[in-house]
Amino acid sequence: xxxxxxxxxxxxxxxxxxxxxxxxxxxxxxxxxxxxxxxxxxxxxxxxxxxxxxxxxxxxxxxxxxxxxxxxxxxxxxxxxxxxxxxxxxxxxxxxxxxxxxxxxxxxxxxxxxxxxxxxxxxxxxxxxxxxxxxxxxxxxxxxxxxxxxxxxxxxxxxxxxxxxxxxxxxxxxxxxxxxxxxxxxxxxxxxxxxxxxxxxxxxxxxxxxxxxxxxxxxxxxxxxxxxxxxxxxxxxxxxxxxxxxxxxxxxxxxxxxxxxxxxxxxxxxxxxxxxxxxxxxxxxxxxxxxxxxxxxxxxxxx
Amino acid sequence: xxxxxxxxxxxxxxxxxxxxxxxxxxxxxxxxxxxxxxxxxxxxxxxxxxxxxxxxxxxxxxxxxxxxxxxxxxxxxxxxxxxxxxxxxxxxxxxxxxxxxxxxxxxxxxxxxxxxxxxxxxxxxxxxxxxxxxxxxxxxxxxxxxxxxxxxxxxxxxxxxxxxxxxxxxxxxxxxxxxxxxxxxxxxxxxxxxxxxxxxxxxxxxxxxxxxxxxxxxxxxxxxxxxxxxxxxxxxxxxxxxxxxxxxxxxxxxxxxxxxxxxxxxxxxxxxxxxxxxxxxxxxxxxxxxxxxxxxxxxxxxxxxxxxxxxxxxxxx
Numbered sequence: 001x002x003x004x005x006x007x008x009x010x011x012x013x014x015x016x017x018x019x020x021x022x023x024x025x026x027x028x029x030x031x032x033x034x035x036x037x038x039x040x041x042x043x044x045x046x047x048x049x050x051x052x053x054x055x056x057x058x059x060x061x062x063x064x065x066x067x068x069x070x071x072x073x074x075x076x077x078x079x080x081x082x083x084x085x086x087x088x089x090x091x092x093x094x095x096x097x098x099x100x101x102x103x104x105x106x107x108x109x110x111x112x113x114x115x116x117x118x119x120x121x122x123x124x125x126x127x128x129x130x131x132x133x134x135x136x137x138x139x140x141x142x143x144x145x146x147x148x149x150x151x152x153x154x155x156x157x158x159x160x161x162x163x164x165x166x167x168x169x170x171x172x173x174x175x176x177x178x179x180x181x182x183x184x185x186x187x188x189x190x191x192x193x194x195x196x197x198x199x200x201x202x203x204x205x206x207x208x209x210x211x212x213x214x215x216x217x218x219x220x221x222x223x224x225x226x227x228x229x230x231x232x233x234x235x236x237x238x239x240x241x242x243x244x245x246x247x248x249x250x251x252x253x254x255x256x257x258x259x260x261x262x263x264x265x266x267x268x269x270x271x272x273x274x275x276x277x278x279x280x281x282x283x284x285x286x287x288x289x290x291x292x293x294x295x296x297x298x299x300x301x302x303x
Numbered sequence: 304x305x306x307x308x309x310x311x312x313x314x315x316x317x318x319x320x321x322x323x324x325x326x327x328x329x330x331x332x333x334x335x336x337x338x339x340x341x342x343x344x345x346x347x348x349x350x351x352x353x354x355x356x357x358x359x360x361x362x363x364x365x366x367x368x369x370x371x372x373x374x375x376x377x378x379x380x381x382x383x384x385x386x387x388x389x390x391x392x393x394x395x396x397x398x399x400x401x402x403x404x405x406x407x408x409x410x411x412x413x414x415x416x417x418x419x420x421x422x423x424x425x426x427x428x429x430x431x432x433x434x435x436x437x438x439x440x441x442x443x444x445x446x447x448x449x450x451x452x453x454x455x456x457x458x459x460x461x462x463x464x465x466x467x468x469x470x471x472x473x474x475x476x477x478x479x480x481x482x483x484x485x486x487x488x489x490x491x492x493x494x495x496x497x498x499x500x501x502x503x504x505x506x507x508x509x510x511x512x513x514x515x516x517x518x519x520x521x522x523x524x525x526x527x528x529x530x531x532x533x534x535x536x537x538x539x540x541x542x543x544x545x546x547x548x549x550x551x552x553x554x555x556x557x558x559x560x561x562x563x564x565x566x567x568x569x570x571x572x573x574x575x576x577x578x579x580x581x582x583x584x585x586x587x588x589x590x591x592x593x594x595x596x597x598x599x600x601x602x603x604x605x606x607x608x609x610x611x612x613x614x615x616x617x618x619x620x
Contacts, residue, residue, distance in 0.1 A: 158333030
């Protein structure tokens, strides 16, 4: 089994030195590649800020999310109400902060659902091939033939809009691309010598999938998972904006923007600030994912 | 070629049946009574719901309902619960604005996106490329509804130079491009923002891919001018895969249409989808899902066929 591990042989110091002479340098480590990418660092910093906002929301927000102060309704931003107030006198800043506690977990959990389903289907499809592949890929085709928003409008209307249901639906409607990407990776990995070697020493399918194929597709799965959180948060924002996602009074960036549309002329801050939160949070995951891709995926290496 | 087309069409059949059946199952298995939502609560107790359910065929077994619904869809007899008109008529009546904006958005996205992608690919990791990558990531992260509202705020509310809703002046009786122009700018802009990241990203990697091919290196090696190699050898081959992209971005466009049509008050199928989802108008929801799925299946097929026709290296096996 040791032969079949599929890990690259470690080079001796002498070999590395000779590579340097021939002008070929070994690939820099993951960390140095990630840190060198300024976009990735900015994304990581932004992400840390958003995680902190989500965790410390009660300490950060000066007001409760649903605390009404009707005397101060539709106040423009000032030192007391940093981002103004809405038609019920609720503090926009506090609500946007508490919305972080709603949207980020939805994004992460829906991603976990999507990636779990997508990786399982993609691996089974690519590894077993034949009829299994055909059936699973046609299933994937079907999912991808639905425009996401049409599908979500339909299923959220039909199956309800509580947080767990919404999370599950967002995950179950977005595994299609994951399955396709994973499948194509598995197709390449399963032709390698180390997989063949594992076969020849009698390793079971499950063992091969788990110990030899999965570790090799992991970098691509990690990159996709990061980018998928961004996508799911954005889609959640969209359906909440359309009124079929998270329902008021629970604050979500999408439904806060929607509440502001009717009052756009009088209180622009009601829509503009929550939308900015949504944009920056999505951006943090996209920058992270892009940086991870540069660092993890040899095809996107700058050198 | 004919054989290939035929086989592609046949491959679509199971996917089509799958899509329609899944849609139908979702609708049938969903909790809640579609009949109840048709009436305001105050008249509900005066309506014989059981009789109505019987008349609408909602008490029959599921397979019977599926076959009947499909038969009705194809014969145009699937009638909207809410509007008492054939669902397919409702869709066709709202198709024009959606297709108009989709077409405009695709054309604009290609005109802007392709040159940006090509310049980025020729000098990867240059300043230009970095700026364009950051723009792509920004575009990917921008909520379309938020951008739309900010545009309305600036150009309709403050500057008052662009209309905030509709696709033509209320007084207009025909679709006159000149009259419509101001109405088209903001919705198209928002849709283009949704498409540009995919166009730039995809075309850039296609171009980089081609530039690393042996024949490009050979062309450089034999001393051809950079421009000649880029245009003659690289660009021509890099453009091909972009054709498939146009098919792939269609679902994206329909998703964008839902948001854009809602905000800008455009009477397209996106807004129809939102409204029929709100009142649980099953025949319309079903028809819309079938319709858009077929549209996407066909656009995928056409791009595939176009691709194989344009690229002589691909044999129709």
